[in-house]
Amino acid sequence: GQNIDQPTEMTATEGAIVQINCTYQTSGFNGLFWYQQHAGEAPTFLSYNVLDGLEEKGRFSSFLSRSKGYSYLLLKELQMKDSASYLCAVKSSGTYKYIFGTGTRLKVLA
Amino acid sequence: DTGVSQDPRHKITKRGQNVTFRCDPISEHNRLYWYRQTLGQGPEFLTYFQNEAQLEKSRLLSDRFSAERPKGSFSTLEIQRTEQGDSAMYLCASSRLAGAVNEQFFGPGTRLTVL
Numbered sequence: 001g002q003n004i005d006q007p008t009e010m011t012a013t014e015g016a017i018v019q020i021n022c023t024y025q026t027s028g029f030n031g032l033f034w035y036q037q038h039a040g041e042a043p044t045f046l047s048y049n050v051l052d053g054l055e056e057k058g059r060f061s062s063f064l065s066r067s068k069g070y071s072y073l074l075l076k077e078l079q080m081k082d083s084a085s086y087l088c089a090v091k092s093s094g095t096y097k098y099i100f101g102t103g104t105r106l107k108v109l110a
Numbered sequence: 111d112t113g114v115s116q117d118p119r120h121k122i123t124k125r126g127q128n129v130t131f132r133c134d135p136i137s138e139h140n141r142l143y144w145y146r147q148t149l150g151q152g153p154e155f156l157t158y159f160q161n162e163a164q165l166e167k168s169r170l171l172s173d174r175f176s177a178e179r180p181k182g183s184f185s186t187l188e189i190q191r192t193e194q195g196d197s198a199m200y201l202c203a204s205s206r207l208a209g210a211v212n213e214q215f216f217g218p219g220t221r222l223t224v225l
Contacts, residue, residue: 089152095166
């Protein structure tokens, strides 16, 4: 079967660093995406990994280990506006569809 | 750059009625996806179009759901004989056919409430 697991909720303090983990089991692999979704809004693209390693983009970094079926999203210098859900999504090979996790709701406290 | 648009933004209907939603993707995007999202869940894939061809449809999708993209531009999603379980946010996303990343750009969604 195909499955993506993420923690349901996380809380962190403004200015801190937080790591959101994602593990996946899919039939084939053709890329992993992270999206941010504020309450009541559409998801917006954050990052993409298809090869093992770290991709850095400003305050956001994403890591992938294909052999472990594992990714994380690292958010640095947290700001209040980072309070949102963070969705991990995997593109399987041999299909056009993307499988999304349930999302991790991050609360940033002052 | 006008982004992905969806219409209507909200729809309230009675059980048993038919509803149709429209999605206008970013103009140069060949790929178009429909998703359904309920509270506390991630988007659930419904169907995929490449230009005007519907290339994949979720096996979870009942035959009450149908989608079209007649000229490879806008798309419509129709739900016939709506049920209360159809209440959800319906999201449309588009992306380029070419390119290494192929990130999806989501529209604002249509929130459906079935009474």
